[in-house]
Amino acid sequence: MSDSSFSAPPIDTPIAFVDLETTGGSAAEHRITEIGIVTVGPGGVSRWSTLVNPGQPIPPFIQSLTGITDAMVRDAPTFASLAPDVFGRLAGSLFVAHNASFDRGFLRSEFERAGFSFHPDVLCTVKLSRALWPHEKRHGLDALIERHALEPLARHRALADADLLWQFWQRLHDAWGPEVLRGHIDRTVRRYRIAGDITEDVIDSAPAGHGVYAFFDASDAPLYVGRSVRLRQRVRAHLTGERRSSRETRIAEQVRRVQWRATGGEVGALLTEAQWVSTLRPAHNRQPRVGRGEPQGAPWPFEAAIVFEERGEDAAHERLFHVVDRWCYLGAAPTLEAARALRIESGEPVFEPSTFRILQTHLARGLRVMPLEAVAGEVVDAGV
Structure with missing residues (x-):
């Protein structure tokens, strides 16, 4: 022709x-x-x-x-x-x-x-x-x-x-x-160059499995925090127009930087997302409200800090130990030794209502935890 x-x-x-x-x-x-x-x-x-x-x-x-x-x-x-x-x-x-x-x-x-x-x-x-x-x-x-x-x-x-x-x-x-x-x-x-310094290579370096991400604008002000079971795919969908809603379009037009954290599983993603939303106060997230009658300093049912393990389902199967002390999520580490160091470096824990709600729910569902300071021992079932 x-x-x-x-x-x-x-x-x-x-x-x-x-x-x-x-x-x-x-x-x-x-x-x-x-x-x-x-x-x-x-x-x-x-x-x-x-x-x-x-x-x-x-x-x-x-x-x-x-x-x-x-x-x-x-x-x-x-x-x-x-x-x-x-x-x-x-x-x-x-x-x-x-x-x-x-x-x-x-x-x-x-x-x-x-x-x-x-x-x-x-x-x-x-x-x-x-x-x-x-x-x-x-x-x-x-x-x-x-x-x-x-x-x-x-x-x-x-x-x-x-x-x-x-x-x-x-x-x-x-x-x-x-x-x-x-x-x-x-x-x-x-597009290879998507926004600001974000390129396809940057997105390709994001974790494939469970994780939390945050978008920032040109002045480095937080725009949005989200979580996903497929972090890399979700970030790409946000920024490249795949299945994008009008709200996502408005956010994507402002994004100039993105950061993320692998969490290994769902509970760690929930805790990290809630903590980032509370700390960063991004413009496009709703700030959580304290429910009526919700305790502001509920008793901690354990003797000290606890740790629970999550292992990613992607090809890397990343293993992470999440640390919580007195309803404060302290973060995650790849080994128990690093988790103990994380607790020492974190200082005095501050009660987090979101951590209380999330952990209460998952302890009731059978989340398996163990004392962080235990040098050895089996993971035990714990409830509140």
Whole structure:
């Protein structure tokens, strides 16, 4: 089809439609065998592709699927030798791919091995198709070919599949008005630099499991404190527009810094969140009110400080010991020795109504605690 058959949807940056063929599905274990790039910008449309020597055998199934054999890539250039050229073709462009995390992940890993830092803004055409046609069940490339009458030059070859994405991009302009389309694109793009000093790398360093996070504005004033069982995913959703409410949008527009703390489990997250809300007094959190008849200094039912363990459910299985003394949450540490040191450094505990409520509830549900000063011994059930 002609590149002039359809006018492209509005966007303010060059676009690189990218597809890769690889030896498998893991960016850590497998390697790229072919790269296809269709670049669209002020100078028009250009197409470029190359086979890549992966330095490892191509599994028979993938040879059958793509038609790329070991013999075809034996004398092809390595990615390391291609890296400067590929980087130059992609630098400064919006990176568009189908299941984009796959292609971006492979290229990022290959670039890192070659000494390049690759951090493009990314648009996934699977996510964009789902956003624009939410009632359709299938959004794979074959489904897009059928639904939008795309014209494949081939299938499972890098440049041909990248060209299908360019065709799909052009079709969008006929199906949707410019403002509607731009809105969906803006909400779907995953931007590397998100806000202030927050980048995708920063968010990628957040704990995957239970934890608490806090957002701060340009003057470093606290905006919002939250907790999640999937901390990294939740922070990204807040800041990148995934399932964002109007309230979250208002908060995200002001965020310039984020901090977090892994808690290992639900009870630690509840205690940490309540303590941060009380201490930071963020603008978008409701401050807890003391209930009528709620004690302001309830008796402590233990002889001294207690500790309970929570272990994360993510891949790291982070182990944390949470310390509480006289209804004051003192924090968490990775070992009992560090937990004891935490108690010594914390000074005189101050009664926290939120800690009282949370701990009362979970002790009644069977939270297992032990005396912090116990050098050895089994965890015991305790109640109030």
